[in-house]
Amino acid sequence: MTTFKSYISIFTFTLFCVFLQASTPIYKIMVTSIKQIESANSAVSITCNLFNVGRQSIVFNDELTPDMIDFKFEESFSRSKLFCYKKEIINKLLNSNLELKRGKMMRAIPLQLAAMDEFVSNGDDKKSKSKKLKKHKKSKSIFASSEKSERSKKKKRQKKDAITFSAGESIKKSKDSHHLKDVCVDIVIDTIIVKKYSKNYITIEYTLSNQGKAAANLFGEPYDDNDNLALKVFLGRSENITRGSIPLGGTFIDKGIKHGILKVGSTYTSTMKLSTKDLTKFTPYLILKVDPFNVMNECHRRNNDKAILIDVK
8 A cells, every 4th residue: 555655746746847847938038139041922032130048058950849948039039020920930930950058149040931911012902092092182171271270279288288298297207217226126237357278178266246236136036047137148249249240158047056046245255167169369258137037127238248258269
């Protein structure tokens, strides 16, 4: 009887582990720089960049499902006309057979999507619109001047209402902005030190400090990597991050500080091991950027990166 209960316990625990693994995304992929190249009657061609911000390398194939990957799209994509293709972009990537190692980026990946009506330019539609426009011009009534006067009065009323609304909205935004500045955090990179440098790897030690007006929760609200404070490392020709900067790797802060709370004036120090494969005399600057996904309510964002010059071997 005891043995049977043991088997039941093991089976139940196994099912729980399988369910937990199935419900938690294994990979984390950032999709950026989505651009439309051309559109035709049946297809829309786009390109995009992929950055593996997770902790595992990934090979896109038929065995992967959307719930196994946490796709993050840049904020501007939600306002783009290509946003309606989000699901199709994910499906195309799942069947692309691309391989992306952790901390690495792939640029200008071409994807071909099925065109929707708003992206297809149809000559017949243009002709139809032109005919309707001509017909509308001919059908203008003799009371056009009266309608124009009415529209002018309506426009003046709307302008007056807009000014009143704008003033009230500006006051509200000003109050909200002032309140946010009173409770904002400001994570700054104090120092970056090279602890170890070999032919294949470099280990850096970095120190962060909170110079804001409120404590910073580096682990986020839920216990999940998605809203943990992240750091990304780049290589570049200068101290600034540019389009030509090369992503070297990154990490999420998930340990080393009690409850993930960095108090005002406190510091956090940790290390990161990175590959030196892309480190050359043409890209001697190592640039560390904190909070690249803007998950923190910071007072300032212009002090979120710091660079050091590496003596390239």
